[in-house]
Amino acid sequence: MTRALIIGAPRSGSGKTSVTIGLLRAFARRGLRVRGVKSGPDYIDPGFHHAATGRAGLNLDSWAMEPDLVAQLLGQAAEDADLLLIESAMGLFDGIAGGEGRTGAAADLARLLGIPVLLVLDVSGQSQTAAAVAIGFRHYDPDVRMAGVVLNRAGSERHVRLSTAAIEDTGMSVVGAVLRNSELSLPERHLGLVQASEHPAIQGHIDRLADVMETSLDLDAILSLTVELPASTGSTQAHLPPPGQRIAIASDAAFTFLYPHLGSHWRAVGAELVPFSPLADEAPPADCDVCWIPGGYPELHAERIAAADRFRQGLARFAAEKPVHGECGGYMVLGERLEDAEGVSHAMTGLLSHATSFARRKMNLGYRQATLLADGPMGVAGQVIRGHEFHYASVSDPGTDEAFATIADGTGQPIGRSGGRRGQVTGTFFHAIARVTQ
Structure with a gap:
């Protein structure tokens, strides 16, 4: 026991x-x-x-x-x-x-x-x-x-x-x-x-x-x-389901923030997580059916990411046919530009039209409740997902994409629209933890 x-x-x-x-x-x-x-x-x-x-x-x-x-x-x-x-x-x-x-x-x-x-x-x-x-x-x-x-x-x-x-x-x-x-x-x-x-x-x-x-x-x-501990009587119903069967997941010093319970559950229900490294100029493997770019510290590696042509071109080819989702740092990399702490602007993948800045530091921290506005890797339109935001970067140019979700804070107070969606590419500063089933 x-x-x-x-x-x-x-x-x-x-x-x-x-x-x-x-x-x-x-x-x-x-x-x-x-x-x-x-x-x-x-x-x-x-x-x-x-x-x-x-x-x-x-x-x-x-x-x-x-x-x-x-x-x-x-x-x-x-x-x-x-x-x-x-x-x-x-x-x-x-x-x-x-x-x-x-x-x-x-x-x-x-x-x-x-x-x-x-x-x-x-x-x-x-x-x-x-x-x-x-x-x-x-x-x-x-x-x-x-x-x-x-x-x-x-x-x-x-x-x-x-x-x-x-x-x-x-x-x-x-x-x-x-x-x-x-x-x-x-x-x-x-x-x-x-x-x-x-x-x-x-x-x-x-x-x-x-x-x-x-x-x-x-x-x-x-x-x-x-x-x-008493015997478990819980349920997996509120787990976030895997976004695909073979999930290409960015994994290196710039992209590390995947909750352990998500990766564990995805594997447990039969999905395969296939890591690739944008910092090593690797593209998501073409035999995967979805790409997930988690949060991390891309602002510390913006120059290397901007120079990673194979990664950027390979991600664009992948996104033309299959879903790509970015959370927080991943969302920053999916945009047009990322401004680092010194105020230097670096070209990102441009799969979404926004731009972000780490030079204009402002802490965004708190629980978030997101309602998805369209079907995608995280769920279907109308699905409610709970998670959080923690970032100092800000959106310096909102771009022209459709919003990814509407969000509220942890007490239910509306915050507004969040993230971006263009074709099969989605991204948001919001980190997903679990679904709401009730």
Whole structure:
């Protein structure tokens, strides 16, 4: 039977990712089959979870995914694992007004699945006050159980003693403390953390994190906090179906953002994912029946993409006969031009007529609900799909194409038309996570 635990914190930046990655590797060293899960629409952390365990990561999102799909994905993840560690996004209770149990917060998963929480508290700049924070978490929602506390970024052993005594006086258990150490932080880049595949010495870094967790935390106590997962009773109905039987998928340093659950489901129902690299000047294989260009960092590689003539010409030939879809970074590459951070404009594929700019930075972040305006690789006209946007690039020229979808935010407030559609080519800044079936 697979056991599970949620790792949460009061806010982003509390150190829960480093604690999670270190614990994943530490438990794997004990011979446990461990898998990491991330709550919310985060591409980066599942890559680190995979690197730490050798098992593919997973996203669970209570807003974008219907409860049946959450249960099905969790059950599937548990099939070859002894332990699932579910890392919260942002603060444990942070979400949107999406309805009961559909806020996107990791707390929803705790309620839905009955999984307790290991609370990571950054105690820098405080000691006994940490107990007040812990008490607040303990009583804020009686259906979300705080099973134990990890003190993070403690300044000294005396600091640890003061904080631990105050918290344990409230009846909560402290399972260890990690002292302040700048070397434990993961590097960052212009859109957030460096991806695991880009880290030059990722395995050594994960081993250092595991060493710290083994010496600083009581791993046996943490295991005792886990609970057995119930048998899965979920459904695959809300999964996004594969866009084709043989899917040519752009895959290299510029195009990496495909949710693990999408690729896994597409393969499970018989589709084949055939990778190709635009940065290596490769075109989508002609024997595929659809091309999918996921998000990533094309703005960092715009000059190479602009010079990749075989890719651009081959993609145009493919699009003349078969569907092509681009998400976020893929959407940028399908346009006429991409302006990089230095303000240099690069010619893209021109399969859609818009232009985008990374020089005019503006964060676009949030859940999105999209209603498709025409049949295409993502579904039929009228289909509603939930997902999100996260990008700093903007549309500098909207072009003349038909819109891909109408979108609303996570609370249902209309935003307007999104993306573009010309012939069999579609694209949007919107990242799809799952369908709406109800």
